[in-house]
Amino acid sequence: MIDLDGSQGEGGGQILRTSLTLSMITGTPFRVKNIRANRAKPGLMRQHLVAVQAAAEVCGADVSHADVGSQSLEFRPGPIRGGDYRFDIGTAGSSTLVLQTLLPALLYGDKPSAVTVIGGTHNPMAPPVQFLKRAYGRVLAQMGATVEIHLKRFGFYPAGGGEVLAEVTPCPQLRVIEIMERGPQRERYAEAVLSNLPPSIGQRELDIVGARLGWPDDHLRLIHLTEQHGPGNALMITVEYEHVTEVFSAIGDKRVRAEAVADAVVNELKDYLDSTGALGEHLADQVMLPMALAGGGRFTLHRVSQHALTNADVIGRFVPVKIGFEQSDGRCVCIVEKSSL
Structure with missing residues (x-):
């Protein structure tokens, strides 16, 4: 059982989402307290609760304290099961953040998956569907994964009602890649x-x-x-x-x-x-997790955010990798490499 403090570092929902993803993949249970402690409204909001419920359904997990407003949670995963899933946030909460929780885990499913999420598709403080499809999805493809993302209907705050479909083919071993230059x-x-x-x-x-x-x-x-x-x-x-x-x-x-x-x-x-990094701040934050699952990787990035540092720390709690940042030839480089837990 891994114990996590949701107030550490950036103190937002990414701590919970990363923990859910890696708990499903590694089979490691976790407890987290002070969920989203650094936000104006701490605890689980509707989109975070749906991410927990979706993860639990995908792997048959036992979950305690899964309620809107909960600031602590215990999650005990079972095996990841591919298949057809449909999750309705019920508000304009971010569909993409729910998908970010599920997509890497479904690569380790026993069969292909099709996941529909209904809610907001274009939200402040969350990536739009086009980011998942064009930016994050492209990196996954370079690593050997087949993930197709389809925007069926736009959803904006406060009405929501957007719909996104993600189709995932199992890929139990991602490739180690390097993205050091943008290229032409x-x-x-x-x-x-x-x-x-x-x-x-x-x-x-x-x-x-x-x-x-x-x-x-x-x-x-x-x-x-x-x-x-x-x-x-x-x-x-x-x-x-x-x-x-x-x-x-x-x-x-x-x-x-x-x-x-x-x-x-x-x-x-x-x-x-104006920077020399290949990856922007938000994409850099997200690709550390699949690179950790691959067992290594390197990329240059625009800047290291507190969000990224927090995410790197959580990843290292579940996966035997070391994620470090260093300056090389005037550029910031993220290095993911195997280590011992």
Whole structure:
């Protein structure tokens, strides 16, 4: 039994999600206290509870204290079972964070899986579905995994109702890879998504992107939805390179001008472009776990966040690897290598 303190480091939901994933894969039970202690509303929110319930269903786990608001939890996993699953968050909580918990574990299932999650698909403080599909999914593919992600319906706060389908083929041994360079740029584009809102809002966002980045109109895509649940807006910028794809995003809000939404995404992209790291801050955080499962790997990254340091520490509690960060030729390098627990 591994004991964890959810207030350590970054103190958010990633501690719980990583623990659930690795508990399922390694068969190691865990207890965690002070769940999301550093958040404005500590404890399990609906999306975190659904992640726990989904993990429990996939591996037949015994779980204690699985309730909204719970700040402690005990999880005893059983064997991972592939198959067809459907989970409804019941709110606009993030579907992608639930999927991030399940996808690596289902690679170790006894048969292929198809997982549908209903909830929010484009949320503040969570990766959009396009990030999972284009950025994270590409790294998994490079490691030998077959994971297909399909956005069936957009879901925005507060209505939710979005739907994502993930199809996972078992892959019990991931390949060790290195991503040290981005390589030449292959494609770049911005997407402004509007659900039941005037298209002019998205056009204003794209105008800012085009002006600040000097991109032509054919790199600026307006996606106007009319049959989704509730109003919503997301702006995403995708940059694809030879070795890595990154997706940067911001979610519109009625209290935030379209120009401010666009500036936020462009600033994040330019910060990445001005660095020498192959992986951006959020992708770097997420690929440490599959690299640990592979038994090693290396990549350069934009910056080391507290989120990443916390995630690395939790991974090391379950898997016999050492995750370290060092400076080499003016660049930050993450090194994942085998060690002894």
